[in-house]
Amino acid sequence: MSRRITEAGEAVALMDAGLRLMVANGGRRPRVADIVAAAGLSNDAFYRSFGSKDALVDAIVERGAHIVVGYVRRRMAQASADGPEVQLRAGLAAVVRQASDVTLARQTRAVLANAGGHPSRAAHVTVALVDALAALFVPAAAELGAGDPVRAARTTAGAAVAALQYWLFAEEVPGSAEVEHLVGFLLAGVRAHRVSRYGSKGQ
CATH class of the missing domain: 1.10.357 (Tetracycline Repressor; domain 2)
Known part of the structure; x- marks a missing residue:
């Protein structure tokens, strides 16, 4: 259960970070590296939540x-x-x-x-x-x-x-x-x- 909650929290953090970067970049698609950095997470966390x-x-x-x-x-x-x-x-x-x-x-x-x-x-x-x-x-x-x-x-x-x-x-x-x-x-x-x-x- 705790693992599922953690992964759900990671997904939300990544979506929030991705949205912030999209807005800040004027709609330009951010890099995965920028998204995980903004979310304070790792590449593994990103690909665990999103392919x-x-x-x-x-x-x-x-x-x-x-x-x-x-x-x-x-x-x-x-x-x-x-x-x-x-x-x-x-x-x-x-x-x-x-x-x-x-x-x-x-x-x-x-x-x-x-x-x-x-x-x-x-x-x-x-x-x-x-x-x-x-x-x-x-x-x-x-x-x-x-x-x-x-x-x-x-x-x-x-x-x-x-x-x-x-x-x-x-x-x-x-x-x-x-x-x-x-x-x-x-x-x-x-x-x-x-x-x-x-x-x-x-x-």
Whole structure:
């Protein structure tokens, strides 16, 4: 047990060090030697946790996606007593406001720069992120009467992630007006596909 805990701690330290160096280097990929030095560990510790720098980048990207999903889940839980529309609004705003956090945006751009040479893995992470967010949005979409809540949730999540990526890649910080416009637009899309009591989709 202690060995597993130690190795888990090493992996976290290496990911933290790798992320710090990526940001400090303006997105340039750091050397393994620099990463282990920054983490205060050895090459053996690095290769015990990660088979390569690519594996380290993958782990950092996946950890970032989990953090985003966890943040969105907490914001939606906080709004759960206010009804499905407020809850979905809180979730969507939580996604796109990741681009408003200057530190987080800088970290995300640095990681994406390192993952840029591996589009298949970057695509995998994007799909996983959209699917995880869609799963959070489905109950609210269903309560709002969406004719196909699963499809509505996935479409809404995909649009929110695409907007987030746009602002990150463009190195733009969205203001409150931009965030509100996007959230309102996406909510209007969900509302536009409600099911009437006769089973048809209303406009």
